[in-house]
Amino acid sequence: MNNYDIEITDEILKEHNLNKEEYNNIIKILGRKPNIVELGVFSAMWSEHCSYKHSKPVLKKFPTKGKYVLQGPGENAGIIDTKLGIGIAFKIESHNHPSSVEPFQGAATGVGGILRDIFTMGARPVAILDSLRFGNIKTLKTQHLLHGVVSGIAFYGNCVGVPTVAGETVFEDSYQDNCLVNAMTIGIVNKNKIKKGIAKGAGNPIMYIGALTGRDGIHGASFASAELTEENQKRRSSVQVADPFMEKLLLEATLELIDKNLVIGIQDMGAAGLTSSSSEMAYRAGTGVEIDIDKVPKRELNMNAYEVLLSESQERMLLVCKKGNEKKVEKILRKWGLHAVKIGKVIKEQKFKIYENGKIVADIPIRALTDSSYKYFPLKKQKGIKPEYLKNININNDDIKVPDNIEEIFKKLISSPNISCKSNIWRQYDHMVQTNTFTLPGSDAAVINIKGKDLLLSTSVDGNGRYVYLDPFTGGMIAVAEAARNVSMSGAQPIAFTNCLNFGNPEDPEIFYQFQKAVEGMAYAAKKLNTPVISGNVSFYNESPQNAIYPTPVVGMVGYIKGKNKRYVKQYFKNEGDIIVLLGETKEEIGASEYLKEIHNMVKGPVPGIDMAKEKALQKTCIEGIKNGIIISAHDISKGGLAVALAECCLSGKLHNEKAIGAYIELQSDIRIDALLFGETQSRAIVTVKRENLLRLKRIASKNKIIATEIGKTGGDRLIINIDWAAKKYSKKLNLDLNEIEKLWMTGVNEYV
Amino acid sequence: MNKKLKFGIVVFPGSNCDADCLWALKDVLNQEAEFIWHESKNIKKYDCLVLPGGFSYGDYLRSGAIARFAKVMESISDFANKKNKFIIGICNGFQILLEAGLLPGAMLHNKNLKFICEYVNITVENTNTPFTNRCAKGQVLKIPIAHGEGNYYCDERTLNTLIAKDKIIFRYCDSNGMITDEANVNGSIYNIAGIMNTKGNILGMMPHPERAMIKELGSEDGRLIWQSIIDYIKKS
Amino acid sequence: MAKAKIYITFKDGVLEPQGKTVNAALVKMGYKNIKDVRIGKYIEMEIDGNNEKIKKEVDEICDKLLANPNIEKYDFEII
Amino acid sequence: MAKAKIYITFKDGVLEPQGKTVNAALVKMGYKNIKDVRIGKYIEMEIDGNNEKIKKEVDEICDKLLANPNIEKYDFEII
Numbered sequence A: 001m002n003n004y005d006i007e008i009t010d011e012i013l014k015e016h017n018l019n020k021e022e023y024n025n026i027i028k029i030l031g032r033k034p035n036i037v038e039l040g041v042f043s044a045m046w047s048e049h050c051s052y053k054h055s056k057p058v059l060k061k062f063p064t065k066g067k068y069v070l071q072g073p074g075e076n077a078g079i080i081d082t083k084l085g086i087g088i089a090f091k092i093e094s095h096n097h098p099s100s101v102e103p104f105q106g107a108a109t110g111v112g113g114i115l116r117d118i119f120t121m122g123a124r125p126v127a128i129l130d131s132l133r134f135g136n137i138k139t140l141k142t143q144h145l146l147h148g149v150v151s152g153i154a155f156y157g158n159c160v161g162v163p164t165v166a167g168e169t170v171f172e173d174s175y176q177d178n179c180l181v182n183a184m185t186i187g188i189v190n191k192n193k194i195k196k197g198i199a200k201g202a203g204n205p206i207m208y209i210g211a212l213t214g215r216d217g218i219h220g221a222s223f224a225s226a227e228l229t230e231e232n233q234k235r236r237s238s239v240q241v242a243d244p245f246m247e248k249l250l251l252e253a254t255l256e257l258i259d260k261n262l263v264i265g266i267q268d269m270g271a272a273g274l275t276s277s278s279s280e281m282a283y284r285a286g287t288g289v290e291i292d293i294d295k296v297p298k299r300e301l302n303m304n305a306y307e308v309l310l311s312e313s314q315e316r317m318l319l320v321c322k323k324g325n326e327k328k329v330e331k332i333l334r335k336w337g338l339h340a341v342k343i344g345k346v347i348k349e350q351k352f353k354i355y356e357n358g359k360i361v362a363d364i365p366i367r368a369l370t371d372s373s374y375k376y377f378p379l380k381k382q383k384g385i386k387p388e389y390l391k392n393i394n395i396n397n398d399d400i401k402v403p404d405n406i407e408e409i410f411k412k413l414i415s416s417p418n419i420s421c422k423s424n425i426w427r428q429y430d431h432m433v434q435t436n437t438f439t440l441p442g443s444d445a446a447v448i449n450i451k452g453k454d455l456l457l458s459t460s461v462d463g464n465g466r467y468v469y470l471d472p473f474t475g476g477m478i479a480v481a482e483a484a485r486n487v488s489m490s491g492a493q494p495i496a497f498t499n500c501l502n503f504g505n506p507e508d509p510e511i512f513y514q515f516q517k518a519v520e521g522m523a524y525a526a527k528k529l530n531t532p533v534i535s536g537n538v539s540f541y542n543e544s545p546q547n548a549i550y551p552t553p554v555v556g557m558v559g560y561i562k563g564k565n566k567r568y569v570k571q572y573f574k575n576e577g578d579i580i581v582l583l584g585e586t587k588e589e590i591g592a593s594e595y596l597k598e599i600h601n602m603v604k605g606p607v608p609g610i611d612m613a614k615e616k617a618l619q620k621t622c623i624e625g626i627k628n629g630i631i632i633s634a635h636d637i638s639k640g641g642l643a644v645a646l647a648e649c650c651l652s653g654k655l656h657n658e659k660a661i662g663a664y665i666e667l668q669s670d671i672r673i674d675a676l677l678f679g680e681t682q683s684r685a686i687v688t689v690k691r692e693n694l695l696r697l698k699r700i701a702s703k704n705k706i707i708a709t710e711i712g713k714t715g716g717d718r719l720i721i722n723i724d725w726a727a728k729k730y731s732k733k734l735n736l737d738l739n740e741i742e743k744l745w746m747t748g749v750n751e752y753v
Numbered sequence B: 001m002n003k004k005l006k007f008g009i010v011v012f013p014g015s016n017c018d019a020d021c022l023w024a025l026k027d028v029l030n031q032e033a034e035f036i037w038h039e040s041k042n043i044k045k046y047d048c049l050v051l052p053g054g055f056s057y058g059d060y061l062r063s064g065a066i067a068r069f070a071k072v073m074e075s076i077s078d079f080a081n082k083k084n085k086f087i088i089g090i091c092n093g094f095q096i097l098l099e100a101g102l103l104p105g106a107m108l109h110n111k112n113l114k115f116i117c118e119y120v121n122i123t124v125e126n127t128n129t130p131f132t133n134r135c136a137k138g139q140v141l142k143i144p145i146a147h148g149e150g151n152y153y154c155d156e157r158t159l160n161t162l163i164a165k166d167k168i169i170f171r172y173c174d175s176n177g178m179i180t181d182e183a184n185v186n187g188s189i190y191n192i193a194g195i196m197n198t199k200g201n202i203l204g205m206m207p208h209p210e211r212a213m214i215k216e217l218g219s220e221d222g223r224l225i226w227q228s229i230i231d232y233i234k235k236s
Numbered sequence C, D: 001m002a003k004a005k006i007y008i009t010f011k012d013g014v015l016e017p018q019g020k021t022v023n024a025a026l027v028k029m030g031y032k033n034i035k036d037v038r039i040g041k042y043i044e045m046e047i048d049g050n051n052e053k054i055k056k057e058v059d060e061i062c063d064k065l066l067a068n069p070n071i072e073k074y075d076f077e078i079i
Ligand SMILES: Nc1ncnc2c1ncn2[C@@H]1O[C@H](COP(=O)(O)OP(=O)(O)O)[C@@H](O)[C@H]1O
Pocket: A130, A131, A132, A164, A165, A166, A167, A168, A169, A422, A425, A426, A440, A441, A442, A443, A444, A445, A461, A462, A486, A638, A639
């Protein structure tokens, strides 16, 4: 018999990440002192991870409604409508801390978690994206993390049979001690089969399905919300092991249950496991739950209520079905080699009631655990203060000497970790299974076919921590703009996005300022682009005693290509002899660029400016040009600027089973060469057209007030860039052999994975 | 003569290319195709069985090792012994056929120890088979692979027999059809990408023909293999 | 209740890439005296039954499922 | 030349999906008396050097490379 009525000391409170005030509130809520089980439950549910206590007020700034939004934030995943009878469910989630400790299992279970969030909605997962950030690639530590994370994602996604179609991989010192592993999943769901995490109908059984409960990840929720100190590194028992085969069975069984209308509500057991899934489901339905710990299927001996409630064992789901349907549920699970066990029931009283050995061991009002408007809920009214470092962060272009060894600089950039090709990463991911991947990794956005519908999905995941660090508001805007831009480069209309907000310790007002401003920037851009936020995730405390990570919001955008002929393009030059057009204007902006970092070893602003109206106009131009069959290829200009973008247009055909095609470029310029070639001015793209369509493209561009400049022609096996400064009577030429730059492009990261 | 063939696609727990095969056969090639649950015994009515790719039982012990004990496998040797019955195992399906002893040899980890997903080139070594009669000898097919354990291995005697009896159907090659070490992505012995049994009615191959069915996916070469089977059965 | 300890290794002559790779990695890490690395499986099983029967069964299980006789050999002990 | 035999298994309490799956398969195949299966690694290495040094080295190698200390434990013998 377990005795849970132990004295709650300061020590114990600290271990549970609860302060005195919160503890006193718990006493007020219960009208008595909590026992240790209840304390554990509060600790988990009030942790940052589950309660969003710092972020909630800020997240309200996001636009979340729109004509395509079927399900906004608040559920396991958001859903957008296609107006074709199906919805698209998607969400991104972080698994940063687990991956720092144990990269393979951490990343793998991260993928598992986000897959479950999608299929609990009744949606079949059709794509995974991964957004990864590590420290210096030259260090053994980073190589170890990179290797573990990539093989963990591959292990899981490949086995479950969902293609990993796109992602991003960034290396920056600020992530040396805190790598970021964000994974996104997209699923498709029949509109009338959408399921939610609700425990409706008093008397209905609560069924447990999936893997057995072990002592994995106990303290996981509070663990994920504490800074990663050396001591935490040693708490290794909380490592969860991934079982993708179990996930695959669970996926098929869940979708079959939903298809056969046997599900009232369903949710996966994620952070804070059984506790959060059951209480959230009850909260959404305005009910309560009664759970018998003895009935919960366990993997280990002598597990007590505290452990069972807080276990974060993977591959488990909680389901509420109609009373009387238990046998039918069990039968389907048996077919898939799984079991369903009734562990409790829905009750009318809005309480979280847990029994063990016939005795009640936890009795808590549901709202106290889940409702942020509840009187004693520990919402934090944190204030942000503009960080000191921002006061002196911008350089003057004139302080940077104009270089003359441009070819060398180009070669250094093309082989730098953030710009070089990541093909050895995605080569380890099955990115073709399900036979829908029309645009493979290696283009701005992945394009996914939806069989049987006049619809393609386009998706990209993007963030730029350095921009946000140097200018949180603008950086936030650019994160959204870039993700939307990548999607529109394929010809798709961006519809909505999900986001993962990776930041340091929010209790630090300077970090909180970064958070607030970045969200404001993102919200602003979202409104301007008409792309609401439908789901997301916040990951705080990404810091080590040495430093916090760059504030890193990551945006996962989804767009549509509609119509019978489903027209879409890729980023690489398609034919010899096509006309190359630069859309947008190049300004003298070198701040915050990859060039400034790699060549001048400086992380300084100003971040390139962005005018959201211009941005939208650029995207519109591309979408229209592609839809009308005028634009043959389109690639936006991002990291590394114009020169790098051109090289990518030349080379990336090779990643898509086609050949590399050179280009001859002539630029007229009045700005300095490094800004022209490597600056990261926003809202620009390189597109190609047939000579006879040039005028039509120019018309579309001018209608949208976008400057379209013919800058060259495709062909040959070299990239030649001629630059002419008429005013200065000066010219310069870059002449690059594609084979040579391809080799350089393939180093950088590929040799380490 | 427009009679459709009946394909049965075996679904093991963990199969994940089953739906792709169904799509390729039914939607693209307009044949009759349906799933067969791994516990089923009734497979007589099919002309051709497909063992699809995926991770049967997670591939947790060895790829294909557990799946070969599935109930459906008990009827498969019988099926294979009948006249005009064909089996094609793709990727995990190939691994299962090896484990079941229906094809000789075994699979090891890829030589770089990593999962590899990409388009590869394979040459057609023997066109006088039910699976390749639509191809030209030496023709280079562009078909994707996606596996971590596709490094085909067999002992020397087996290899010699395979060569002597012309049972090696596909080999990894470069885009010009040259059989090189560099083109041997996973380290397979003799660049082997696909083999056939002695009787000539069971094919195992690592590349995924069902993924190379429409040009949007990068190649249509996979059709040649399916179409060969269809033609062959219709003629006989 | 008895316990079986089963050791599965690759047959001689089978070039298993894992062992080779680990060997190379170790030499690169400075362990130049490592000459040969072979990676196999170690399986523990709990079994009910009498010793004679168990022995026969474990042998059967190894032969049928746990090892692939084309490339692997096995050995076991019952304790 | 000495030989090291290394056994790597999962730490107690850590989920071991491989063993679980194999166990279920064996029961389904009719071996109903199999109660628990755990799959680990068995590694054989040939090493040059004196026994004391080898012991230290193998221990180091296991810790650094062969086993994942987050979830695995190891044991070895030198013969
Ligand atoms: N970790 C990864 N997983 C999958 N694909 C990746 C990964 N990292 C990069 N990629 C792919 O590499 C290509 C280039 O990525 P990136 O430089 O981030 O593109 P962009 O600048 O257009 O956002 C994209 O197709 C992207 O999907």
